[in-house]
Amino acid sequence: MNTLKRNILLIPGLAWIFIFLILPCILIISLSFFERGIYGGIDYNFNFENYSRVVEFTYLKILLNSSKIAFLSGFFAVLFGYPAAYFIYKAPAKYQIALLFLVMLPFWSNYLIRTYAWMVLLNNQGLINTILINLNIIKEPLNILYTEFSVIIGLIYNYLPFVILSIYSSVSKLDQNLIEASKDLGGSSIKTFFLVTLPLTLPGVAAGFIFVFVLSIGNFITPDLLGGGKFLMIGNLIYDQFLSARDWPFGASLSFVLISIMLFLLFLQSIFVRKIS
Amino acid sequence: MNKFLNTLCILLISTLPLKADIVVSNWDGYSAPDIMETFKEATGVNGEMAIHATNEEVMGKVTASGGKGYDVLFVSSPFAEALDKMGLLAEIDHAKIPNMKHFYKEAMNLDFDRGNQFQVPYAWGTTGLCYRSDLVSGTPSSWNDLLEPSDDIKGKVTMLSTDRWLLAAGLLSLGYSVNETDPSKLNEAKEKLILAKKNLLAYDDTVFYTKLVSGEAAMAHAWDGWCNYATWENPDVKFVVPSEGSDLWVDTMVIMKASSNKDEAHAFINYILDPAISTWTVENIMYKVPNVAAMEATSGMFEQFPNLGxxxxxxxxxxxxxxxxxAAKLYAKTVSEILAD
Structure with a gap:
């Protein structure tokens, strides 16, 4: 009886996953084997052409470039996020909640507005350029906006809070006795950090990194606004196939490739976490 | 608890839209914000305004639903033509749109639909170069001034990325037709547009005029009407149609065959063509309309905005x-390749 009750409780959750995750994925996979009709609809003749198109040089380059941008964003988000998380952990307990609250504060305003704020800061007539010119540090405005660099800045900025939170949760679970033991045995602070603290908090680092990577590689708003539409990421390419090129089957095959990459990474992460703990 | 659930249900139901007689989809901000209210006052018909960002977006929605869900669409001429070829459009009943009498005769005899059988023009214009005369040396006169900009404005140029207009810039610069279907000519245009990319500030279909006003951009590939937004804020912004010629685009209103309220849909189009409403369009959207009465009523604006005149x-x-x-498939693929390179 108890098991039955438990199973009944599972139904809403499973139904949700089936309707909003499994079903759309099946739709996308099946769509990807057809072709675009002349006026954008779908011609139902089964073929693998979309997949041979995905591996064409033009599109493969976008996939590689998106991975590069997502990797750099993840790497720097961890680099900036780790010290922040460590600092919050080391802060007196009464400030920790306040500091964590500050980390989450940007989410109270709209993502688009925050991205536009970066455009105002970075453009060649913008705040940063105006200040640098007025201080006579540079003569000509720097072209920061509409480059890969500005896209990466936008992605790091946007996902940094997630990284800080995931590393913080790892760091705060750290057993203090281990650190004291290391110091008692004569380890310097640096040695203790690299040989004890860092390895033990790697699950948080990995979770944070994968999180930024997976969200960045599929992002299309930041590259569109901060990249000026000149740098397509795989997310933009998919968006364009569905909304401008109206080539749903090709968009579906690109989505399937992207979903596979994400699943693979999440799978790796879970293996990694299991191995460490 | 029951009361609480009831309240919740009522709240949830209140988020559902009221049943409207007709659903219209237009570009955001392309008609008066209160158009549905004034239309209701004038005719008693309940209308709902949906918004699309691009032709392609609304085409995607309509083709996916087999033309159901909308009564009137605002789309550019090639898309109206495509919808007609797909058999999704109702025939326009001229008796129900008496306000078409205000049209220029050219607006009744457009290349793609002589006698306005499946569409009614809303606004029309052309595409060209919108530039800051104080930042660009000399007067630009060719599509190549956009695609191969002089050194002083390299990196300060924006282009439209909507497929037909992006390719048109390349095709026209090579002396080809804006409706070219020859794959080798499209390929030539593609190569040229890929080279042009390195001198671009950004692709921008929506807010290029703000970039011109701020001075971020010195020249933009622009629709005539949108250039006027920049001229309005800075009189140094001028518009020119390149010497190679350009396109004549027509934004049209069409009625879906699947519409169950075609009389009301016709009444809506008739209301839009009312000289007072069309005059509002010219004054606020700053596009030319094919309505003689509205263009005469706004002739005072022509000095400040020469392209209106x-x-x-x-x-x-x-x-x-x-x-x-x-060839639409090839167009879509070619544009993807240009943007992807």
Missing amino acids: MSINELSKNETMKDVGS
């Missing part, structure tokens, strides 16, 4: 943008 002869010299049929 462009004569019908000058305008119709440009090649009408038409549906390219089965």
Whole structure:
């Protein structure tokens, strides 16, 4: 009886996953084997052409470039996020909640507005350029906006809070006795950090990194606004196939490739976490 | 608890839209914000305004639903033509749109739909170069001034990325038709547009005029009407149609065959063509409309915004943008490749 009750409780959750995750994925996979009709609809003749198109040089380059941008964003988000998380952990307990609250504060305003704020800061007539010119540090405005660099800045900025939170949760679970033991045995602070603290908090680092990577590689708003539409990421390419090129089957095959990459990474992460703990 | 659930249900139901007689989809901000209210006051018909960002977006929605869900659509001419070829459009009943009498005769005899059988023009214009005369040396006169900009404005140029207009810039610069379907010519245009990319500030279909006003950009590939937004804020912003010629685009209103309220849909189009409403369009959207009465009523604006005063002869010299049929697939693929490179 108890098991039955438990199973009944599972139904809403499973139904949700089936309707909003499994079903759309099946739709996308099946769509990807057809072709675009002349006026954008779908011609139902089964073929693998979309997949041979995905591996064409033009599109493969976008996939590689998106991975590069997502990797750099993840790497720097961890680099900036780790010290922040460590600092919050080391802060007196009464400030920790306040500091964590500050980390989450940007989410109270709209993502688009925050991205536009970066455009105002970075453009060649913008705040940063105006200040640098007025201080006579540079003569000509720097072209920061509409480059890969500005896209990466936008992605790091946007996902940094997630990284800080995931590393913080790892760091705060750290057993203090281990650190004291290391110091008692004569380890310097640096040695203790690299040989004890860092390895033990790697699950948080990995979770944070994968999180930024997976969200960045599929992002299309930041590259569109901060990249000026000149740098397509795989997310933009998919968006364009569905909304401008109206080539749903090709968009579906690109989505399937992207979903596979994400699943693979999440799978790796879970293996990694299991191995460490 | 029951009361609480009831309240919740009522709240949830209140988020559902009221049943409207007709659903219209237009570009955001392309008609008066209160158009549905004034339409209801004038005719008693309940209308709902939906918004689309691009032609392609609304085409995607309509083709996916087999034409159901909308009564009237605002789309550019090639898309109206495509919808007609797909058999999704209702025939326009001229008796129900008496306000068409205000049209220029050219607006009743457009290349792609002589006699306005499946669409009614809303606004028309052309595409060209919108530039800051104080930042650009000399007067630009060719599509190549955009695609191969002089050194002083390299990196300060924006282009439209909507497929037909992006390719049109490349095709026109090579002396080809805006409706070209020859794959080798499209490929030539593609190569040229890929080279042009390195001198671009950004692709921008929506807010290029703000970039011109701030000075971020010195020249933009622009629709005539949108250039006026920049001229309005800075009189140094001018518009020119390149010497190679350009396209004549027509934004049209069409009625879906699947519409169950075609009389109300006709009444809506008739209401839009009312001289007072069309005058509002010219004054606020700053596009030319094919409505003689509205253009005469706004002639005071022509000095400040010269492209509004462009004569019908000058305008119709440009090649009408038409549906390219089965080449549409190639257009979509070519644009993806340009943007992806």
